[in-house]
Amino acid sequence: EIQLVQSGGGLVQPGGSLRLSCAASGSPLNDHYMDWVRQAPGKGPEWVGRIRNRARAYTTEYAASVKGRFSISRDDSSNSVYLEMRSLKIEDTAVYYCASEFRDISDYYYFDNWGQGTLVTVSS
Amino acid sequence: DIQMTQSPSSLSASVGGSVTITCRASQAINNHLAWFQQKPGKAPKSLIYAVSSLQNGVPSKFSGSGSGTDFTLTISSLQPEDFATYYCQQYDTYPLNFGGGTKVEI
Numbered sequence: 511e512i513q514l515v516q517s518g519g520g521l522v523q524p525g526g527s528l529r530l531s532c533a534a535s536g537s538p539l540n541d542h543y544m545d546w547v548r549q550a551p552g553k554g555p556e557w558v559g560r561i562r563n564r565a566r567a568y569t570t571e572y573a574a575s576v577k578g579r580f581s582i583s584r585d586d587s588s589n590s591v592y593l594e595m596r597s598l599k600i601e602d603t604a605v606y607y608c609a610s611e612f613r614d615i616s617d618y619y620y621f622d623n624w625g626q627g628t629l630v631t632v633s634s
Numbered sequence: 635d636i637q638m639t640q641s642p643s644s645l646s647a648s649v650g651g652s653v654t655i656t657c658r659a660s661q662a663i664n665n666h667l668a669w670f671q672q673k674p675g676k677a678p679k680s681l682i683y684a685v686s687s688l689q690n691g692v693p694s695k696f697s698g699s700g701s702g703t704d705f706t707l708t709i710s711s712l713q714p715e716d717f718a719t720y721y722c723q724q725y726d727t728y729p730l731n732f733g734g735g736t737k738v739e740i
Contacts, residue, residue: 511690545730547678554721555670555678557730573729607677618666620683620725622690627677 512537512610512623519606519628522598526632530593532608532625540564543611543619544584544591548604549627558606560619561591576602598632605629636660636724640733647717647738652710655736657722659703666726669698669707672735673718681720682707709738 518530532544543566546558559572561582570582581594591608605627611619637660647653657667665685670678680689682698685705695710709716717740722733 554735555672555723555732557723557732560730571728614666614684614687616664616666616684618664618725620666620668621670621678621680621723622683624677624679 512539512542514608514610514623514625516606516608516625516628519630521631521633523634524598524600524632526598527594527596528598528630529595530606530608530628530630532591532593534589534591534610538586539584539589539591539610540586541612544582545609545611545621546580546582546591546593547607547609547621548602548630549607550601550604553604555607556604558593560611595630598630600632603630603632635729636663636727636731638722638724638731638733640720640722640736642736643734644737644739646740647712648740649712649714651712652708653712653738655707655709655720655722655738657700657705657707657733659705659724662702663724663726665701666724667698667700667705668723668725669696670721670723670732671716671718672721678721683725712738714740 545560584591608625610623669682672678686698
């Protein structure tokens with residue numbers, strides 16, 4: 511089973527940038543898709559974006575609310591995934607989780623393991 | 635976008651009892667439906683994928699069913715550790731939306 515440990519996060523001013531990291535252990539990430547999900551205070555989870563595996567050319571998808579501002583990357587050699595956030599807005603304030611995905615029998619990917627979460631606060 | 639609607643938003647139950655939570659998708663999601671448990675201050679925990687398949691290590695007291703646009707999560711033999719908020723999520727179409735959550739309280 512994959513264990514995901516996150517780092518990064520903290521307080522940043524509106525318009526600023528921040529990079530979150532997610533390091534995996536226990537199993538290689540190679541076959542997994544990796545996602546970022548956020549949760550604003552008192553709200554439900556919101557999907558942020560996904561990066562596919564090498565077999566799918568590491569392509570990415572993003573929620574409309576972050577497209578053009580956030581970027582997901584991965585380094586399978588170090589078993590890590592990253593979320594680069596730019597032009598941050600107050601409404602980006604949330605706990606951010608990384609999550610691994612695996613294939614179901616229909617070849618669609620579902621969430622299996624989650625990181626512990628890291629708080630990002632956007633405030634002046 | 636596919637909207638996921640859960641009901642009820644909260645419910646009260648007793649230790650030893652059972653509960654059923656409903657999740658409705660705004661359009662067909664081809665059984666690409668997952669359920670998660672979340673406790674306060676903790677990351678979500680994956681329970682079920684593909685409507686009814688249990689994640690590794692999840693006890694059989696959790697069960698999922700449904701098809702098309704209507705799905706349910708049933709939890710039997712409720713224990714104190716089962717009191718939490720439960721979310722459904724569709725992974726058929728972007729964006730991968732979650733339901734609004736159901737808080738299961740004592």
